[in-house]
Amino acid sequence: MGELKKVDFEYSQLNSERMRLNVGPQHPSTHGVLRLEVELDGEIVTEVVPHIGYLHRCFEKHCENMTYPQVIPYVDRMDYICSMNNELPYVMGVEKMLGIEVPEKVEYIRVIFSELNRIANHQIAIATFGLDAGAFTPFLYLFRDREFILTIFEKASGGRLLYNYFWVGGLAHDVHPTFKEDIRWIVKRVKETNKEIADLLLYNKIFIERTANVGILPADVAINYGCSGPVARGSGLPFDLRKDAPYSIYDRFDFNVVTGRGEVGTVGDCWDRNIVRFHEIEESCRIIEQALEQMPDEGDVREKLPKKIRPPQGEIYSKAENPKGELGFYIVSNGKDKPERVKGRGTSFVNLSVLPEISKGYLFADLIMILGSIDIVLGEVDR
Amino acid sequence: MGLLNKLDDPYYGGGIILGTLEDVLNWGRSKSDWYLQFGLACCAIEFMAVNASHFDFMRFGCIPRTSPRQADFMIVSGTVTMKMAERIKTLYEQMAEPRYVISMGSCANCGGPYWEHGYHVLKGVDRVIPVDVYVPGCPPRPEALEEGMIKLQKMINEQAIFNKRKRLREAEEKEKSVSDVVLSQN
Numbered sequence: 001m002g003e004l005k006k007v008d009f010e011y012s013q014l015n016s017e018r019m020r021l022n023v024g025p026q027h028p029s030t031h032g033v034l035r036l037e038v039e040l041d042g043e044i045v046t047e048v049v050p051h052i053g054y055l056h057r058c059f060e061k062h063c064e065n066m067t068y069p070q071v072i073p074y075v076d077r078m079d080y081i082c083s084m085n086n087e088l089p090y091v092m093g094v095e096k097m098l099g100i101e102v103p104e105k106v107e108y109i110r111v112i113f114s115e116l117n118r119i120a121n122h123q124i125a126i127a128t129f130g131l132d133a134g135a136f137t138p139f140l141y142l143f144r145d146r147e148f149i150l151t152i153f154e155k156a157s158g159g160r161l162l163y164n165y166f167w168v169g170g171l172a173h174d175v176h177p178t179f180k181e182d183i184r185w186i187v188k189r190v191k192e193t194n195k196e197i198a199d200l201l202l203y204n205k206i207f208i209e210r211t212a213n214v215g216i217l218p219a220d221v222a223i224n225y226g227c228s229g230p231v232a233r234g235s236g237l238p239f240d241l242r243k244d245a246p247y248s249i250y251d252r253f254d255f256n257v258v259t260g261r262g263e264v265g266t267v268g269d270c271w272d273r274n275i276v277r278f279h280e281i282e283e284s285c286r287i288i289e290q291a292l293e294q295m296p297d298e299g300d301v302r303e304k305l306p307k308k309i310r311p312p313q314g315e316i317y318s319k320a321e322n323p324k325g326e327l328g329f330y331i332v333s334n335g336k337d338k339p340e341r342v343k344g345r346g347t348s349f350v351n352l353s354v355l356p357e358i359s360k361g362y363l364f365a366d367l368i369m370i371l372g373s374i375d376i377v378l379g380e381v382d383r
Numbered sequence: 384m385g386l387l388n389k390l391d392d393p394y395y396g397g398g399i400i401l402g403t404l405e406d407v408l409n410w411g412r413s414k415s416d417w418y419l420q421f422g423l424a425c426c427a428i429e430f431m432a433v434n435a436s437h438f439d440f441m442r443f444g445c446i447p448r449t450s451p452r453q454a455d456f457m458i459v460s461g462t463v464t465m466k467m468a469e470r471i472k473t474l475y476e477q478m479a480e481p482r483y484v485i486s487m488g489s490c491a492n493c494g495g496p497y498w499e500h501g502y503h504v505l506k507g508v509d510r511v512i513p514v515d516v517y518v519p520g521c522p523p524r525p526e527a528l529e530e531g532m533i534k535l536q537k538m539i540n541e542q543a544i545f546n547k548r549k550r551l552r553e554a555e556e557k558e559k560s561v562s563d564v565v566l567s568q569n
């Protein structure tokens with residue numbers, strides 16, 4: 001037998017045929033009705049084109065036809081996993097236009113509920129991310145706890161998912177009598193579950209193999225795309241509006257901004273984005289505990305307002321740190337009782353735009369993980 | 384459960400079931416419904432909660448399926464937009480008969496909060512596919528969806544299988560409930 005001749009070739013020189021694959025809009029891993037057009041080379045992703053608009057619910061059109069308080073339920077339905085957080089920047093914006101201050105007690109209740117909802121949101125994010133990776137048990141554990149949080153929301157506002165609780169100038173009604181005990185109990189409970197989740201999911205060897213060094217988002221790309229929230233913080237950027245531009249009463253609390261450090265892989269991989277969420281749950285617990293200590297017991301929960309809210313002519317951009325990132329509302333008023341325009345800056349929409357950039361060159365199964373780690377809600381993408 | 388009670392009958396001894404074959408088949412069908420898993424909007428989050436620990440949807444014998452071809456019924460949970468309506472129709476048509484639909488939430492029932500100004504929202508999924516059970520609420524409580532599931536099971540239990548004329552009439556009535564809307568081509 002003659003000697004084998006060594007052939008010089010690169011993998012890319014083998015002209016394999018590209019395949020176009022359609023993922024969604026009905027797909028359990030797209031977190032809603034997102035459609036991804038994926039171009040594959042074998043099993044390697046070469047291009048991703050997200051197609052959106054399957055849940056466009058005409059948010060801006062509704063705002064044009066509703067009075068200022070009537071817009072709040074529609075704001076709820078933008079990012080329906082964390083409705084309380086959505087209401088906050090909107091009502092803050094309208095209050096700023098009106099030039100009113102809300103009572104002290106209201107500010108504390110708003111912060112407590114926003115942070116509780118942040119916990120609930122991160123629990124869903126981690127749970128569904130686990131589902132994408134094929135882990136069903138953490139899903140059950142986290143939903144068990146989330147259900148207790150929802151019970152508290154339900155006692156206060158009457159709704160399990162969509163609350164319409166923060167009103168312009170205060171709250172819809174006062175919290176229930178056992179509010180403080182309930183919250184103390186749930187905070188303790190959440191901390192315990194967090195320990196379980198660390199063992200069950202986040203530091204699980206299989207999970208680390210699946211997510212570490214996958215979907216790396218460098219810090220400069222994150223800045224260029226305007227990412228915020230855990231997606232940006234996972235890449236090591238300490239960007240948090242609660243610290244950088246404190247609104248409401250967030251400057252009174254002591255908490256850390258969690259950033260990804262590349263503990264098991266590279267800074268900015270899928271695992272980092274999730275560990276940021278995980279630690280943010282603990283930070284939120286800290287904020288809630290401090291707020292409970294400082295919160296006054298007595299006090300009104302609503303500022304006296306005229307029946308028709310008519311902010312003076314002008315415009316305002318009001319923003320807050322939503323669990324998914326910076327959520328802003330640009331409100332234009334023409335002096336009437338209906339806004340001229342309300343434009344929402346959807347966090348998920350901005351964060352989703354980075355997906356084609358960071359998923360190139362990974363396996364197709366990893367694309368699902370990357371999409372899950374960005375944590376989008378289609379209601380906010382399409383609005 | 385009527386069938387199991389018959390097993391306790393002291394006169395006939397154990398192990399004998401008296402009933403029609405239709406009853407037995409319907410009993411089996413109603414207690415092992417597999418549903419098509421897909422979520423549309425906020426109601427889908429409540430639907431996830433129904434699946435999770437506190438409410439445990441699987442005790443109704445419901446197992447999520449990701450392919451319409453393996454599913455018995457589908458739960459339309461959330462806002463149906465014009466763009467999605469076509470896909471829902473396709474998914475429904477891909478399901479094998481007999482097939483059922485639960486419409487969950489006000490949006491799927493009638494357009495919900497978007498009934499007036501929602502230029503891109505379909506005012507009720509029953510305009511494109513026939514609906515068997517409507518669950519009201521925005522979002523419906525998990526208990527409400529479970530009630531809807533029980534209603535569906537009852538409905539399946541009473542369905543005709545061997546009486547061809549009755550079966551055809553039922554199917555015809557169901558199809559008639561769909562009003563024809565022209566969907567924009569997008």
Ligand code: SF4
Nearest residue numbers: 425461488489490521
């Ligand atoms: S009925 Fe309400 S909760 Fe359900 S999808 Fe529509 S707006 Fe969302």
